[in-house]
Amino acid sequence: xxxxxxxxxxxxxxxxxxxxxxxxxxxxxxxxxxxxxxxxxxxxxxxxxxxxxxxxxxxxxxxxxxxxxxxxxxxxxxxxxxxxxxxxxxxxxxxxxxxxxxxxxxxxxxxxxxxxxxxxxxxxxxxxxxxxxxxxxxxxxxxxxxxxxxxxxxxxxxxxxxxxxxxxxxxxxxxxxxxxxxxxxxxxxxxxxxxxxxxxxxxxxxxxxxxxxxxxxxxxxxxxxxxxxxxxxxxxxxxxxxxxxxxxxxxxxxxxxxxxxxxxxxxxxxxxxxxxxxx
Amino acid sequence: xxxxxxxxxxxxxxxxxxxxxxxxxxxxxxxxxxxxxxxxxxxxxxxxxxxxxxxxxxxxxxxxxxxxxxxxxxxxxxxxxxxxxxxxxxxxxxxxxxxxxxxxxxxxxxxxxxxxxxxxxxxxxxxxxxxxxxxxxxxxxxxxxxxxxxxxxxxxxxxxxxxxxxxxxxxxxxxxxxxxxxxxxxxxxxxxxxxxxxxxxxxxxxxxxxxxxxxxxxxxxxxxxxxxxxxxxxxxxxxxxxxxxxxxxxxxxxxxxxxxxxxxxxxxxxxxxxxxxxxxxxxxxxxxxxxxxxxxxxxxxxxxxxxxxxxxxxxxxxxxxxxxxxxxxxxxxxxxxxxxxxxxxxxxxxxxxxxxxxxxxxxxxxxxxxxxxxxxxxxxxxxxxxxxxxxxxxxxxxxxxxxxxxxxxxxxxxxxxxxxxxxxxxxxxxxxxxxxxxxxxxxxxxxxxxxxxxxxxxxxxxxxxxxxxxxxxxxxxxxxxxxxxxxxxxxxxxxxxxxxxxxxxxxxxxxxxxxxxxxxxxxxxxxxxxxxxxxxxxxxxxxxxxxxxxxxxxxxxxxxxxxxxxxxxxxxxxxxxxxxxxxxxxxxxxxxxxxxxxxxxxxxxxxxxxxxxxxxxxxxxxxxxxxxxxxxxxxx
Numbered sequence: 001x002x003x004x005x006x007x008x009x010x011x012x013x014x015x016x017x018x019x020x021x022x023x024x025x026x027x028x029x030x031x032x033x034x035x036x037x038x039x040x041x042x043x044x045x046x047x048x049x050x051x052x053x054x055x056x057x058x059x060x061x062x063x064x065x066x067x068x069x070x071x072x073x074x075x076x077x078x079x080x081x082x083x084x085x086x087x088x089x090x091x092x093x094x095x096x097x098x099x100x101x102x103x104x105x106x107x108x109x110x111x112x113x114x115x116x117x118x119x120x121x122x123x124x125x126x127x128x129x130x131x132x133x134x135x136x137x138x139x140x141x142x143x144x145x146x147x148x149x150x151x152x153x154x155x156x157x158x159x160x161x162x163x164x165x166x167x168x169x170x171x172x173x174x175x176x177x178x179x180x181x182x183x184x185x186x187x188x189x190x191x192x193x194x195x196x197x198x199x200x201x202x203x204x205x206x207x208x209x210x211x212x213x214x215x216x217x218x219x220x221x222x223x224x225x226x227x228x229x230x231x232x233x234x235x236x237x238x239x240x241x242x243x244x245x246x247x248x249x250x251x252x253x254x255x256x257x258x259x260x261x262x263x264x265x266x267x268x269x270x271x272x273x274x275x276x277x278x279x
Numbered sequence: 280x281x282x283x284x285x286x287x288x289x290x291x292x293x294x295x296x297x298x299x300x301x302x303x304x305x306x307x308x309x310x311x312x313x314x315x316x317x318x319x320x321x322x323x324x325x326x327x328x329x330x331x332x333x334x335x336x337x338x339x340x341x342x343x344x345x346x347x348x349x350x351x352x353x354x355x356x357x358x359x360x361x362x363x364x365x366x367x368x369x370x371x372x373x374x375x376x377x378x379x380x381x382x383x384x385x386x387x388x389x390x391x392x393x394x395x396x397x398x399x400x401x402x403x404x405x406x407x408x409x410x411x412x413x414x415x416x417x418x419x420x421x422x423x424x425x426x427x428x429x430x431x432x433x434x435x436x437x438x439x440x441x442x443x444x445x446x447x448x449x450x451x452x453x454x455x456x457x458x459x460x461x462x463x464x465x466x467x468x469x470x471x472x473x474x475x476x477x478x479x480x481x482x483x484x485x486x487x488x489x490x491x492x493x494x495x496x497x498x499x500x501x502x503x504x505x506x507x508x509x510x511x512x513x514x515x516x517x518x519x520x521x522x523x524x525x526x527x528x529x530x531x532x533x534x535x536x537x538x539x540x541x542x543x544x545x546x547x548x549x550x551x552x553x554x555x556x557x558x559x560x561x562x563x564x565x566x567x568x569x570x571x572x573x574x575x576x577x578x579x580x581x582x583x584x585x586x587x588x589x590x591x592x593x594x595x596x597x598x599x600x601x602x603x604x605x606x607x608x609x610x611x612x613x614x615x616x617x618x619x620x621x622x623x624x625x626x627x628x629x630x631x632x633x634x635x636x637x638x639x640x641x642x643x644x645x646x647x648x649x650x651x652x653x654x655x656x657x658x659x660x661x662x663x664x665x666x667x668x669x670x671x672x673x674x675x676x677x678x679x680x681x682x683x684x685x686x687x688x689x690x691x692x693x694x695x696x697x698x699x700x701x702x703x704x705x706x707x708x709x710x711x712x713x714x715x716x717x718x719x720x721x722x723x724x725x726x727x728x729x730x731x732x733x734x735x736x737x738x739x740x741x742x743x744x745x746x747x748x749x750x751x752x753x754x755x756x757x758x759x760x761x762x763x764x765x766x767x768x769x770x771x772x773x774x775x776x777x778x779x780x781x782x783x784x785x786x787x788x789x790x791x792x793x794x795x796x797x798x799x800x801x802x803x804x805x806x807x808x809x810x811x812x813x814x815x816x817x818x819x820x821x822x823x824x825x826x827x828x829x830x831x832x833x834x835x836x837x838x839x840x841x842x843x844x845x846x847x848x849x850x851x852x853x854x855x856x857x858x859x860x861x862x863x864x865x866x867x868x869x870x871x872x873x874x875x876x877x878x879x880x881x882x883x884x885x886x887x888x889x890x891x892x893x894x895x896x897x898x899x900x901x902x903x904x905x906x907x908x909x910x911x912x913x914x915x
Contacts, residue, residue, distance in 0.1 A: 026438065034440030042439035043449055054534075058527035061520075067369040071460035074453050075508045076531060078431050078501065079538035085412060085430030086541060094410025100434045164770040166777070166887035174781040174884055177839070178896045195887075197773060242879070249886070259886030264879060264899060 011063065015056050016112035022049045023108040030101045050104050051077030053111035060115075080107065163198030165258050167206075167249045170229050179242070179264035186268075188236040191229050192247055192261060196222040205250040208232050210265075211243040241267045307357050311371060314350040315378055321346030326385040329754035337632045339754055343382070344741060350378050355736050358477045359716040359729050368477035372463045375484050376456035383494035384452075386753065390444060390801075393752070394763045395497035397796035399428065403443060403496075404800070406433040417805040418796050424593035427542025428501045447496045454504045455494060459484060461507040466706050468514040469664045474716060479709025485740045486701035487747025493698055502546025503698040505539035508532075509550050509577070510702070513557060514666050516573040525569060529576050536581040540588045544596045549699045551585045553669050554578035560665045574665055628761060635745035642742025643681055645735055650674055650704060653711040673703030684746070694747060708739075758846055760853070766793045766846060774842070774890045775802030781884075782840065789815050789833075790842040791853045791868070798842060807838050809855045816854035819843070819871045827904055834897045841881065845869040845889040879903055 022045050032038040052073035055062070062068050084103045085095050093099050168174060170191040182188060188210075196202050206218040215237075218230050232247070248260040325342035332339065354371050357363055363371075386392065391400040398418045405414040410433075412426035436446045462483045467476030483489070493500050512532030519525035536554075540547040558574040560566075566574075589596060629636060654671075661667045677700035683693035718728045744753075751762035759765040771794055778786060779802045786804040795806035809815045813832055817825060818841060833839070847853050847868045872891050875881050880900035885892035 029440070030438065032440065034442075039439050039441035039445060043435070043441050043446070046435055046438045047449065047453055055531070058530050059524065060527075061524055067366075067373070067460060068464055071457045071464075072508070072511075072531070074457045075461070075504055075535065078450070078454070079505070079535050081431035081434040082427035082538045082541060083534070085426075085434050089412055089430075095406065095430060095433050095437060096410055097437045097440075100438045104438065164773070164888040166770075166773060166885065168777055168781070168885040168892075175783070176882055176884070176894060178898055179882070195773070197769065244879075246876075246883075258888060259891070260876065260883065261886050262876060262881075262883040264882060264896060 012060070012115045015063065016115040019049070019053050019056065019108050019115075020112050022052075023105050027101055027105060030097050046077075046104070048073040048077055050080040050107045051075065053108045054080065057111045057114050165198065165202065165204070165249065165251065166193075166195040167247065167259050167261055168193045169261055169263065173263060176263065179266045181268040182236055182243075182265045183268040186236065187233065188245075188265075189231070189233045190263075191231045193227060193229050194220055194222065194249070195227040196224060198224060200224055202251050203253075205252070205255070206230055206247055207250065208245065208247045210236060210245050211239050215245075236265075239267070241269070243267070307353075307360070307363075308367070310353045311350070311357055311374070314353045315374060318346040318349035318351075318378065319381055321349060322381050323385050326382075326754060329756055332756075334630055334756045337630075340632050340635065340750070343753070347382075347740065348737065350375075351737070351740060352733055355481060355733055356729060358474070358481055359712060359732060361474065361716055363474070363477075365473040368473050369460065369463060372459045372477055372480040373456050375481055376459040377452060379484050379490055380452050380455045380494055382753070383491050384448065386491075386755070388448075391447075391496060392764050392767055393495050393497075394796050395499075396447075396495040397767075397800045398422065399495075399497050400443070400447065401796075401800040401803075402426070402429045403432050403436075403447070404803070406430055407436055407443065417799050417808065420808070421544070421593065421596055421599045422498065424595070425498055425541060425543055427538055428496075428498045431501070432496075451494055451496060451500060454500060458493070458504045458507055461504065461511050462702065462705060465507065465511045465514060465666075465702075466709055468511070468518055469660055469666060469670075469706070470710070470713075471663070472713065475706075475709045475713045477709075478712035478716075479705045481736075482708035482712070483701060483705035485708075485736065485743055486697055486705070487743040488694060488698045488701075490744055491748045491752060492694065498543040499546065499695065499698065502539055502543025505535050505542065506546050506550050506553075506699055507702065509536050509539065509581075510553065510666060510669075513554070513573065513577060514664050516577075517570045517664055517666075519569075522569065525573060529573055532577050533580045536577065537584050540581070540584045544589075544593065544600065545695065546699075547581070547585050547588070551578075551581050554581050556669050556672060557665045560668045564661075564665070566665060570665060630750045631745055635741055638738050638742035639746040640742070642739045642746065643678075645738055645742075646704060646708070647678060649711045649735065650678075650707040653707040653714070656710040656714070657707055670703040670706050673700045674707055675703075676700045677704050697747075760793065760847060763793045763796070766844070767797045768846075768889075770887055770890055771797050771844065772801050774798075774885060774887060774892060775800075775804070777885050778802035778804055778840070778842075778892065785837075786840065787836065787838040788840040788842055789818055789838055791819075791844055791847045792855075793847055793853060794842060794844045804840075807836075814855075816851050819849060819854050819868065820851060822874070825900075825904065830897070830900055830904060833895065839895045839897070841875070841893040841895060843868050843872045843875060843891045843893070845872055845891075 026042055026045050026049060029038045029042040048070065052069065054076050055069055055072045059069070059072070062072070081100070084100075088095060088099055088103070169176070170193045173180070173190050174193075192206065194204060194206070196204075201221065201223045204220045204222060206220065207214055208216045208218075216232050216234055218232070220228055220230055222228055243265045244262060245265050246260050246262040249258045250256060251258055321342050325339045325346060328342060329339035354375055357371055358368060391397050398416060399422065401418075402414060402416055402422055406412055406426065406429045412430045413423055414426075414429075416422045432443075432446055432450055435441075435450065436443055439446065441449070459480045463473075463476040463480040465476075466479035467473050470476065493503055509532050512528045512535065516525040516528035516532065519528060536547070536550055539550055554574065554577050558571075558578040561571045561574040631639075654674075657667060657670060677697065680693040680696050680700065684690045712732060715728045715732045718725055749762060751759055751765050756765065758768050775798045778788070778798065784803065786802065788798060788802075788804045788806050790798050790804075790806050798804045799806055807813065807815045814826075814829060815833075815838070817829060845868050849868050849870055869889075875891065875893055876883060880896050880903050881893040882896055883891055883893050
């Protein structure tokens with residue numbers, strides 16, 4: 001074997017070994033449950049692996065320019081994932097951990113085989129400019145590290161806090177498709193969910209009215225960022241066929257109306273049912 | 280023998296000289312890295328400051344630019360130095376890509392916020408959930424047929440187990456770096472100069488879309504990178520030393536072009552047109568056989584792919600794009616004819632400091648002047664690559680797009696075109712920068728020229744960012760309807776979360792145009808798309824009666840939830856996707872909430888300070904409509 005040929009072959013061998021190692025790590029980590037350690041290990045590999053495998057085969061001579069090889073590997077990887085997903089869809093296969101990892105493994109194995117078996121015709125210098133690669137990698141890594149550190153230190157987790165209170169029906173009434181029926185003299189029982197997203201503890205008052213008349217009142221004290229369920233339970237007085245139930249939320253002092261929830265109640269009285277069916 | 284421009288003549292090195300060079304290199308690299316560290320912290324602090332001060336002063340703008348310039352100035356000075364090596368230039372270009380991702384990252388580090396990224400993030404969530412592309416989108420129907428970004432991210436998410444937002448962020452960061460390295464390689468290949476390559480890549484990073492628009496998780500952000508790399512493949516294949524290398528680049532070019540076709544309509548059309556122009560140039564200028572073959576192969580493959588996809592998969596794209604293009608041209612014509620209806624004023628209601636606004640107006644003039652200064656150098660490169668003619672066309676198109684900024688229909692399209700057309704401008708700026716860096720008339724003149732280049736670069740950077748995106752997008756602050764992002768409040772997200780927790784899928788809702796993307800993403804809801812045939816705005820705006828036909832359509836399409844956001848003005852502009860001339864505001868949506876609270880056919884299930892969620896009781900609505908009809912019939 002000529003010296004140049006040997007050098008080139010060994011460079012191909014090293015590239016193939018590196019690609020296979022990457023595929024092995026990616027495949028092994030896929031068995032781990034999703035989480036930060038798996039993501040930290042697998043994401044940088046997955047971002048470049050299939051692309052680097054294709055670039056290594058299609059542009060063997062460009063290995064002398066690591067910046068090009070790495071950047072091309074990145075964009076070709078993204079193109080590979082986009083196109084392979086479409087192919088999988090065409091074959092009726094869903095995008096899952098197994099299908100994606102297997103696709104990557106097939107491409108990497110194919111590329112490694114080609115690199116090792118393809119006949120060599122030319123002598124090439126194996127001048128890896130590792131310093132350039134290291135510079136690019138460290139630039140990216142440092143920038144990413146800076147971003148994360150600075151974000152964790154300075155940037156608040158959400159935009160400027162805008163305090164608000166919320167009120168909603170709880171349980172089945174939250175999913176009500178229409179007005180519930182209520183028989184005269186029967187117990188009316190429901191609950192509301194109250195949330196305090198202001199920056200301080202709040203004293204709330206909840207006033208439930210039936211047909212415009214105050215029916216029950218509740219008070220609740222909630223700490224900042226807390227939520228609580230408040231129940232209403234009592235006998236509903238007789239009234240019209242259709243009555244409006246409203247729960248109004250106040251804070252204070254001074255007393256201030258914040259919001260409300262409303263529900264239309266239909267009487268289960270036979271006369272009301274008849275009139276409804278007529279309508 | 281002619282030497283490439285970036286090759287310095289060998290000078291005998293003494294031990295003293297080597298030590299001096301090493302000192303310069305080390306200190307230069309240190310200054311750039313220090314600039315990156317200080318700049319990152321200042322950028323992050325500017326965002327935090329803006330969030331806490333609620334637009335009461337302008338210090339966050341000053342902090343932002345101090346942070347940007349802390350990196351920008353040493354990086355540009357280092358790129359202008361003739362002695363900087365190729366590896367260092369690549370490293371600075373890559374670091375610029377990463378650094379320029381930070382402003383957007385700090386703006387929303389934990390969840391998607393911008394309109395486009397909300398709708399694309401929802402697409403991603405549905406592709407991951409179903410494992411299949413082509414999921415319907417409630418807020419922008421056409422994205423369904425361009426699933427490249429969503430499927431690629433979904434595949435990455437599945438392969439790595441990383442959370443969706445982490446995967447999206449990592450991908451965008453990588454794309455930002457890859458884009459600039461691509462511009463570097465493209466310009467380097469054409470000019471045979473790493474110095475021009477570095478300066479062109481740096482100039483491309485000054486484009487108005489680079490800092491905020493191309494950093495969003497949206498299909499353009501990936502499409503633009505495909506565009507750049509297809510051009511890299513074209514020039515690399517054209518200038519490859521051997522046919523085998525050229526074939527490799529053509530194969531990669533076809534693959535990247537095919538991926539662009541399924542990713543983003545506009546990117547694939549620009550790629551297709553560029554390749555057709557390149558092929559025509561190759562044939563017209565009687566270029567060598569391999570160049571013609573490369574151009575024809577790439578152009579044929581990509582044109583076929585684009586045509587096939589548009590005809591058989593995404594035929595609705597013509598209807599989607601034509602109003603933007605046609606409307607913009609029409610408005611521009613009216614603008615020229617002094618019929619100034621529906622114009623768009625730069626910096627209208629802007630909270631940006633005066634220097635940003637001045638830079639915004641000055642930047643394009645400066646860029647034009649520098650481009651004219653460098654155009655002769657570019658014309659001199661025409662023999663080197665068929666892509667040079669394309670760059671000239673891009674530059675002309677960039678300047679031609681600027682008047683569209685003054686039209687309401689065309690300014691969006693103009694902004695979106697810059698990521699492509701600025702490539703031509705960037706190479707021109709790179710050539711001009713190279714001429715500055717080759718000045719050799721004493722230390723004082725060199726320093727003055729470098730300082731002038733830095734000042735020009737600073738004005739272009741500040742001006743382009745200021746003109747490209749308004750301050751409401753750039754910084755957090757109090758809720759405002761001047762931009763969609765400021766309406767994505769914790770209160771809206773809480774309401775969306777309640778919707779998702781309590782209501783069964785598919786959660787078909789009525790909502791305003793600003794709240795819809797956030798409700799679709801955070802609440803996994805399916806907001807209605809209003810149209811002339813489905814005038815959902817009448818639910819909010821009609822004070823008298825609803826058309827019975829609308830009731831029937833709402834019932835049959837199962838749109839049973841109404842979301843009302845008091846922050847949104849009660850104007851048709853916010854409730855209809857159809858642009859209405861002179862649609863007048865009738866106060867806030869709180870007026871509609873007060874009416875809804877009294878309505879017998881709406882059950883109010885959720886309420887907070889500014890938001891309300893109602894369920895339509897269709898039986899009650901029908902009875903109410905019948906009651907409304909009877910008096911009018913009696914009157915008739």
